Amino acid sequence: MTSHDSTTSDAGAQPLGRTGIRRLGRRRARERAPGEPGSLVAWLFVLPGIAIFAVFTMAPLLYAMGLSFYDWDGLTPKRFIGLANYREAFADPTIRATFLHVVELFAFYTFLPIAFGLLLTALLTRSPIRGLTFYRTVLFLPATIAGVVVAQAWIWIYDKDGPLNAGLRAVGLGSFAQAWLGSFTWALPAVGLVGTWVSYGLCMVLFIAGAQRISPSLYEAARVDGAGAFREFFAVTLPGLRGEIAVALMLTTINALRSFDIVWNTTQGGPGGTTTVPSVLMYLNAFTYNRVGYASTIAVMLAVSILCIIGVIQFFSERGDRR
Amino acid sequence: MNVRRMSRGKTIVIGVVVALAVGVAAVAGSASAGRTADTTLTAWTYDNQDPGLKPVLTQLSKNFEKSHPGVKINVLFKDFNAILATVGRALQSDSGPDLTQGNQGFQTDGALVKAKLILPLDKYAAKYNWVKLLGPGTTQQYRWSADGKQFGVGSTYGVAMTGQHVALFYNKAKLKELGINPATALSSLGGFQKALATARAKLPADEPVLMLGNKNGYEAAWLIWSVIGAISNPQALRDWVYQKDGATINRAPALTGFSMLQSWQKKGYFPSDVNALANADAAANFAKGSGVFFADGVWNAGTIKAGLKSAAGVAPMPPARKGGAPSAIGSTSGSWHISAKSKNPDLAAEWLNYVVTSPAAVKLMQSQQQIPAVVTAPAPKGDPYLAALVTSWKQLSKANGLTLFEDWASPTMLQTVSSQMQQLIAGKTTPKAAATALQKDWDKFHKTLR
Numbered sequence: 001m002t003s004h005d006s007t008t009s010d011a012g013a014q015p016l017g018r019t020g021i022r023r024l025g026r027r028r029a030r031e032r033a034p035g036e037p038g039s040l041v042a043w044l045f046v047l048p049g050i051a052i053f054a055v056f057t058m059a060p061l062l063y064a065m066g067l068s069f070y071d072w073d074g075l076t077p078k079r080f081i082g083l084a085n086y087r088e089a090f091a092d093p094t095i096r097a098t099f100l101h102v103v104e105l106f107a108f109y110t111f112l113p114i115a116f117g118l119l120l121t122a123l124l125t126r127s128p129i130r131g132l133t134f135y136r137t138v139l140f141l142p143a144t145i146a147g148v149v150v151a152q153a154w155i156w157i158y159d160k161d162g163p164l165n166a167g168l169r170a171v172g173l174g175s176f177a178q179a180w181l182g183s184f185t186w187a188l189p190a191v192g193l194v195g196t197w198v199s200y201g202l203c204m205v206l207f208i209a210g211a212q213r214i215s216p217s218l219y220e221a222a223r224v225d226g227a228g229a230f231r232e233f234f235a236v237t238l239p240g241l242r243g244e245i246a247v248a249l250m251l252t253t254i255n256a257l258r259s260f261d262i263v264w265n266t267t268q269g270g271p272g273g274t275t276t277v278p279s280v281l282m283y284l285n286a287f288t289y290n291r292v293g294y295a296s297t298i299a300v301m302l303a304v305s306i307l308c309i310i311g312v313i314q315f316f317s318e319r320g321d322r323r
Numbered sequence: 324m325n326v327r328r329m330s331r332g333k334t335i336v337i338g339v340v341v342a343l344a345v346g347v348a349a350v351a352g353s354a355s356a357g358r359t360a361d362t363t364l365t366a367w368t369y370d371n372q373d374p375g376l377k378p379v380l381t382q383l384s385k386n387f388e389k390s391h392p393g394v395k396i397n398v399l400f401k402d403f404n405a406i407l408a409t410v411g412r413a414l415q416s417d418s419g420p421d422l423t424q425g426n427q428g429f430q431t432d433g434a435l436v437k438a439k440l441i442l443p444l445d446k447y448a449a450k451y452n453w454v455k456l457l458g459p460g461t462t463q464q465y466r467w468s469a470d471g472k473q474f475g476v477g478s479t480y481g482v483a484m485t486g487q488h489v490a491l492f493y494n495k496a497k498l499k500e501l502g503i504n505p506a507t508a509l510s511s512l513g514g515f516q517k518a519l520a521t522a523r524a525k526l527p528a529d530e531p532v533l534m535l536g537n538k539n540g541y542e543a544a545w546l547i548w549s550v551i552g553a554i555s556n557p558q559a560l561r562d563w564v565y566q567k568d569g570a571t572i573n574r575a576p577a578l579t580g581f582s583m584l585q586s587w588q589k590k591g592y593f594p595s596d597v598n599a600l601a602n603a604d605a606a607a608n609f610a611k612g613s614g615v616f617f618a619d620g621v622w623n624a625g626t627i628k629a630g631l632k633s634a635a636g637v638a639p640m641p642p643a644r645k646g647g648a649p650s651a652i653g654s655t656s657g658s659w660h661i662s663a664k665s666k667n668p669d670l671a672a673e674w675l676n677y678v679v680t681s682p683a684a685v686k687l688m689q690s691q692q693q694i695p696a697v698v699t700a701p702a703p704k705g706d707p708y709l710a711a712l713v714t715s716w717k718q719l720s721k722a723n724g725l726t727l728f729e730d731w732a733s734p735t736m737l738q739t740v741s742s743q744m745q746q747l748i749a750g751k752t753t754p755k756a757a758a759t760a761l762q763k764d765w766d767k768f769h770k771t772l773r
Contacts, residue, residue, distance in 0.1 A: 075411045075438035160596035182538070182599025184749050269738075270540055271598045271745040287408040289734045290434050 061303075067296035074292040085297040095298065098278045099305070101188060102257055105277070108192025109199055109256035114248050116196070117203025118241075122233050124204075125211045136208065143201035147261030154194045155181065155266055181267055188275050194262050199255060203248045210244035211237055246317035250310050257306050278302045363395040364671055367410065367423040370656060371400035374625055376484060379687040383678045396674060403657075407431055414440040414662050421665040422675060424657040425481065427464045428731025429474065429566070429768065432658060436480055437471025441660035443478035447672040453482050456680050456697045457655070460723040463561075465658050472772045474731075475565035481658030484679050486694040486716035488653025488725060489545045489640065491515075492609065492617040492627050496634040501525050501615070509638045511645045512553055515616075519592055522615045531594040533587060534614035536605025538598065540741025543584060543748060544729055545652050546618040549640040551580035552650030552726040560726040566733075566769055573758040581747055581754035588748050598745050620653075621712055625692040628708055635708060639715040649715070650724040655696045689713070733768035736761070 068085055072078040089095050124132060157164050158180040165177035180190040218236045260279040269276035278298055286295035370376035377400055384396035407426055413419040425431045435441045448454060454462050465481035467474060498505050501522050508518035522532045537543045552560055555576030563570040594600055606623040610630020628635045639649040661671045678684050685700040692709055694716045702710045719725050730737035743760050746752040
């Protein structure tokens with residue numbers, strides 16, 4: 001027997017225990033049914049996916065990593081400069097500032113949407129609501145609109161004479177009214193709130209789907225024990241949604257780190273660079289400053305920081321699962 | 324064996340990848356291999372405004388096709404940023420345009436020259452007399468050394484259609500209402516500042532005196548560079564743009580200009596949302612009657628005229644002293660180039676000369692409220708507003724008063740200037756610190772050129 005056969009049959013059979021099913025698994029492995037892990041046919045099934053992934057994701061990724069070691073204007077021959085781009089990037093206060101801006105954006109792109117998503121989930125799943133699908137759809141709509149359109153709408157909302165300032169004036173807070181996107185203090189939170197508005201829908205849909213999977217018996221038990229709406233939420237819903245929250249954390253964190261469309265279309269990184277994020281800097285270097293190598297360096301730094309953060313989130317969510 | 328199976332799997336992966344790639348390439352190849360019996364010239368332009376240069380280019384190309392049987396002109400109108408971000412790679416490919424607009428300065432034109440993607444046009448410039456028609460000071464902005472490292476010297480690589488400088492627009496009706504005499508207000512910088520103060524005192528507090536939309540950040544530079552040019556020597560500002568050894572912005576005129584910008588903000592001359600207001604919206608607001616003065620590009624002349632009608636006035640930016648030489652930030656419109664890969668460079672140059680210098684071109688441009696770059700063009704009759712624009716361009720060209728756009732000085736200068744201007748207006752930096760930051764950007768790029 002080849003080593004391959006034994007691996008396949010063992011892997012297929014182990015969770016099922018030493019019963020008749022194990023023998024069935026052994027026979028199937030010998031016949032190499034389509035879809036069985038390790039069989040040639042299985043490879044053929046995943047090939048199109050792998051090919052597309054290799055050509056459109058892995059190859060550009062590796063190419064960009066390679067470019068980060070070059071000085072290249074995108075037109076004339078490249079010049080290998082080793083780690084010089086990285087040395088420059090780590091010493092560049094502008095890059096440091098953009099990463100700090102992203103840290104501030106986490107509050108708006110990640111924490112607020114998750115908090116808001118949980119609140120809506122608690123409201124929408126607590127008791128049967130007439131027209132739940134309608135509310136869910138309407139609340140999810142912001143997530144489906146193109147970033148450019150969203151940006152244009154919010155430029156108008158934040159305008160000196162826009163609805164936000166009109167509202168402030170109407171309730172006697174006219175002294176706070178200002179051109180939000182032109183303010184050195186408020187532009188970044190203002191852009192961040194647009195991110196909140198775009199991202200909460202995804203969190204909400206994830207959480208509602210997760211909450212519907214929680215066994216009703218848990219809620220019944222909680223109610224029998226005399227838990228109110230709050231206890232019920234913290235004792236049953238929240239722990240039951242741990243997996244979904246981890247997924248939402250990852251997706252929204254990635255969105256925050258690579259946020260580009262909303263920032264570019266509302267402020268282009270201004271005023272005075274106060275809303276510049278790494279992806280804006282990457283774009284400028286690649287397409288405006290003729291520094292493709294340096295842009296790749298920023299891209300690699302961005303990708304590495306995303307991977308690190310995702311790794312941390314995954315570590316904690318998996319450790320939670322094992323408990 | 325496991326290992327062998329793995330390697331066979333890998334082989335298949337690679338095989339499929341290669342097959343896919345070849346397939347894609349084959350499809351792409353067959354798509355681009357179209358053929359025509361006639362000669363086709365493809366031209367890329369971001370002069371896509373209508374009203375503006377779009378109808379001009381369209382009509383002139385039709386004329387050209389008629390006078391050149393068998394020639395087809397394919398003008399593709401694109402977005403400014405879309406062209407700048409892709410033009411280099413397009414010219415490198417075998418299916419790129421025959422003619423395209425670049426952009427003066429190191430960011431685009433310098434890079435195209437350095438990569439040898441565009442042709443030196445000296446022979447056509449001589450044949451069609453471009454230097455005489457546009458003026459030697461003006462055509463300097465198309466000149467480069469062959470390595471793309473020296474700007475303003477060497478061969479001529481381009482030519483352009485219209486003049487695009489910043490002029491001072493004013494609301495005649497408002498001036499009259501406020502009792503300000505336009506002749507004094509516009510004749511010198513001192514008179515202009517007095518007029519600003521008078522207007523501030525008389526207008527309601529929420530109405531701006533000097534319209535400015537500085538959302539991108541470089542709009543404030545349009546205003547203040549014209550002032551700096553007036554109080555110093557435009558040649559010094561051009562030398563800075565051309566990256567001449569030893570040039571610096573960190574001198575008294577710029578510091579005075581930056582202080583003036585900050586004091587105008589403190590005195591409340593600008594709109595309250597100045598750093599959030601886009602230039603196009605500022606122009607629209609001014610056209611609706613908000614503000615008394617507006618230093619803006621002549622490309623918005625049509626918008627302002629359409630809104631203010633007979634109240635619309637325009638003049639060159641005031642000189643430092645009465646009767647002094649005029650100066651303004653500005654240049655021609657985006658430079659046109661001929662691709663080094665074009666199979667018909669002579670024909671391309673002929674078309675280019677036709678759309679830039681021909682009487683038909685001049686007439687069509689003026690019909691769209693555009694200023695022909697050709698200084699020998701006659702001023703339009705029966706349109707005093709456009710005549711004022713055309714005259715101010717001619718005066719600037721003849722007096723060599725154009726400072727050129729400051730962001731041409733380095734590939735990063737646009738962002739650096741924009742950030743510093745927004746910080747100056749918001750009071751987040753000082754004139755000295757701003758000038759130092761600009762010079763630091765300049766020095767950093769200058770080192771890469773020598």
